[in-house]
Each structure stands twice: as C-alpha cells, then as structure tokens.
Amino acid sequence: TQLLEQSPQFLSIQEGENLTVYCNSSSVFSSLQWYRQEPGEGPVLLVTVVTGGEVKKLKRLTFQFGDARKDSSLHITAAQPGDTGLYLCAGFAGGTSYGKLTFGQGTILTVHP
Amino acid sequence: ETGVTQTPRHLVMGMTNKKSLKCEQHLGHNAMYWYKQSAKKPLELMFVYSLEERVENNSVPSRFSPECPNSSHLFLHLHTLQPEDSALYLCASSWGSGRANEQFFGPGTRLTVL
Numbered sequence: 001t002q003l004l005e006q007s008p009q010f011l012s013i014q015e016g017e018n019l020t021v022y023c024n025s026s027s028v029f030s031s032l033q034w035y036r037q038e039p040g041e042g043p044v045l046l047v048t049v050v051t052g053g054e055v056k057k058l059k060r061l062t063f064q065f066g067d068a069r070k071d072s073s074l075h076i077t078a079a080q081p082g083d084t085g086l087y088l089c090a091g092f093a094g095g096t097s098y099g100k101l102t103f104g105q106g107t108i109l110t111v112h113p
Numbered sequence: 114e115t116g117v118t119q120t121p122r123h124l125v126m127g128m129t130n131k132k133s134l135k136c137e138q139h140l141g142h143n144a145m146y147w148y149k150q151s152a153k154k155p156l157e158l159m160f161v162y163s164l165e166e167r168v169e170n171n172s173v174p175s176r177f178s179p180e181c182p183n184s185s186h187l188f189l190h191l192h193t194l195q196p197e198d199s200a201l202y203l204c205a206s207s208w209g210s211g212r213a214n215e216q217f218f219g220p221g222t223r224l225t226v227l
Contacts, residue, residue, distance in 0.1 A: 033215055042117075042203050042218030043156075088156070092214045098163045099144045099209035101216055103156045 002027040004091055006104030013079055014112050021074045021107045023089035030094030032072045033101070034063055037086040079111045116140045119204050119219035127227050128194060134222045136187040136204030144209030145187040146216065147179060150201040162187060163209050194226045 035043035049065035090101040147159040161169035162181040178190040205216040
C-alpha cells in the first residue's frame with residue numbers, strides 16, 4: 001500500500017509570511033498533483049508534476065517534484081488571506097491502477113490579515 | 114468549475130430512508146470515482162468505475178450501492194445509513210490512464226444522517 005505523508009497538518013500564519021508544505025513517500029509516483037479545497041467544496045487541481053526535479057510556478061506558489069519522484073513540496077511566498085484552505089497532495093502510481101490517486105492527509109492553512 | 118456536477122449539495126436523512134446521490138461529468142472522461150471525506154480524516158476512496166465497469170470497491174458497506182449507467186453519470190444509492198456515515202461525498206472523473214491522470218472533483222454532497 002502506497003502512503004503519502006503530508007506535513008504540517010496545520011499552519012497558521014500572518015499575511016506576508018512564507019510557508020512550505022511537504023509531501024513524502026517511500027514509493028515512486030508517475031505524477032503528483034496538488035489540490036486546494038475550500039470548506040464545503042470539492043478539491044480544485046492546482047498543478048501536476050510529472051518529471052523528477054521539475055519545478056512549476058503558479059503566481060506566488062512554487063511546486064517541486066523530488067528527483068526520485070517520491071516527494072514534493074509546495075512553497076507559498078507572501079501568503080495572503082485568500083490562500084486560506086486545505087491543501088492536498090495526491091500521487092498517481094501509473095500503470096493499470098485505473099487512475100487511482102493516493103492522497104496525503106492534507107494541510108489546513110490559515111492566513112490571518 | 115462546471116466540469117463535474119453533483120446533486121443534491123446538501124442532504125439530511127434518517128437511518129431508515131433511501132436516497133441517491135447523483136454525479137455528472139461533462140469532460141469526456143472514462144473513469145469516475147466516489148470518495149468520502151470526514152472531518153480530520155484523509156479522503157477515502159470508495160468506488161472506481163472505468164468505462165462503466167466497477168473496478169474497485171474499497172470494502173465499502175453494502176448500505177452504499179454505486180451505479181454507473183454510462184460514462185457521464187454516476188450514482189450512489191444510500192439505504193439504512195448510520196450517523197457515522199455523515200460526511201462530504203465527493204465525485205471525481207479522469208481519463209483513468211496516462212502519465213498524469215488528473216482527477217477533477219465535483220463540489221460534493223454534504224450528507225447528514227440523523
């Protein structure tokens with residue numbers, strides 16, 4: 001069974017601070033996705049990384065896939081209250097797994113004005 | 114995002130009721146999923162359908178019964194539920210293959226069992 005350990009579980013910071021969320025596994029993934037979920041809504045896909053060592057930027061968000069494709073990180077620069085939400089990482093093993101994703105436990109981010 | 118829709122958005126039911134959740138995807142995908150999301154727990158995969166065939170049932174109790182009449186529609190039939198089944202039920206769709214396999218989620222149905 002593949003597992004994704006996501007940390008930290010909770011993050012409470014002030015507007016303007018930087019933060020990093022980590023997603024680690026002992027398994028190799030074909031790709032890894034990051035989602036953001038607001039209360040009462042479904043997760044919304046932010047980014048997909050597929051190549052070991054890949055770095056993708058989405059405005060103030062920077063996503064990195066580890067060289068061995070076992071881990072990933074999400075870095076937010078100058079966080080804003082609008083960044084508040086649940087952040088989920090999810091790994092796809094590939095092959096004939098019918099598209100199943102392995103999800104991390106999630107990080108609840110609160111950005112205070 | 115209107116690629117995946119779910120109805121109803123909220124549902125309150127007694128333990129003896131029978132109800133159904135509906136999901137529809139407009140993305141042309143061929144795989145659909147039901148997830149359960151409870152407070153302080155990771156997303157739990159319940160069922161996977163690929164090309165309208167159920168390919169995974171993650172030890173879900175028989176009081177949950179999925180149905181996939183075609184590649185665009187997915188139902189979750191509920192009967193004799195327990196209060197611990199109260200949760201956010203999410204539907205998702207994807208291509209089911211390929212290197213990335215991104216899943217796209219609906220807004221969910223917030224279910225409360227009294």
